[in-house]
Amino acid sequence: MNKEKRHQILTRLRDDNPHPETELEYSSPFELLVAVTLSAQATDVGVNKATRKLFPVANTPQAILDLGHDTLRDYIKTIGLFNSKAANVYKMCQILVDEHNSIVPENREALEALPGVGRKTANVVLNTAFGWLKDNEGRYFLAVDTHIQRLANRSGYAKGKTVEQTEQAIIKNTPNKKEFMFNLHHWFILHGRYTCTARKPKCGSCIIEDLCDYKEKTES
Structure with a gap:
């Protein structure tokens, strides 16, 4: 795949969805931080069902602490790995209160x-909640999950055996970064989630099928 094909892929995805947004529901950086933390190995739909009940009751670090660990766990028990996630969110809130004045830090290392x-969650929060494209050292905030890794590797847009390798390959290969990088995460994750699906990609209805290098294309 060459630079021109990559530019066309991004242009088509942008034209199809000029203002992409995360499907996680949130109204503050803290709510997004919690939602993304809960979304590991879970669907956005499942997370939203839980946070629609949790956030009206507790949507600040101190409110979560006041709620208590066991009650927090009850609110998110419909989400996979809820025991470990409840423990992590509760500890996270304690650190935010004690070390960050209850404010979500705008710094990848602190997050x-x-x-x-992890790296993916930090990148999502910095990019989506705070609107950061890259940090002061020029490092881009690009969150890569399994959907994005699958789409990038399958299409030939960028190759990487690990999520971090794929992240760096996407950043390296993306043309016109100022134009495309800010929304690339959302375009790729939505396309991977609904079109370039894992078991049977919907190649026949894909807007970038003719630009994709995938050799086992389907007709549906």
Whole structure:
């Protein structure tokens, strides 16, 4: 795949969805941080069902602490791995209160130091909640999950055996970064989630099928 094809892929995805948004429901950086933390190995639909009940009751670090660990766990028990996630969110809230004055830090290293927060979660929060494209050292905030990794590798847009390798390959290969990088995460994750699906991609209805290098295309 060459630069021109990549530019066409991004242009088509942008034209199809000029203002993409995360499907997680949130109204503050803290709510998004919690939602993304809960979304690991879970669907956005499932997370939203839980947070629609949780956030009206507790949507700040102190409110979560006041709620108590066991009650927090009850609110999110419909989500996979809810025991470990409840423990992580509760510990996260304690650190935010004690070390960050209850404010979500706008710093990748500080975010990754929070329990349950990895590189992907930090990048989502910085990009989506705070509107950051890259940090002061020029490092882009691009969150890569399984959908994005599958789409990038399958299409030939960028190759990487691990999520981090794929992240770096996408950043390296993306043309006109100022134009496309900010929304690339959303375009790729939505396309991977609903069109370039894992078991049977919907190649026949894909708007970038003719630009994709995937050799086992389907007709549906």
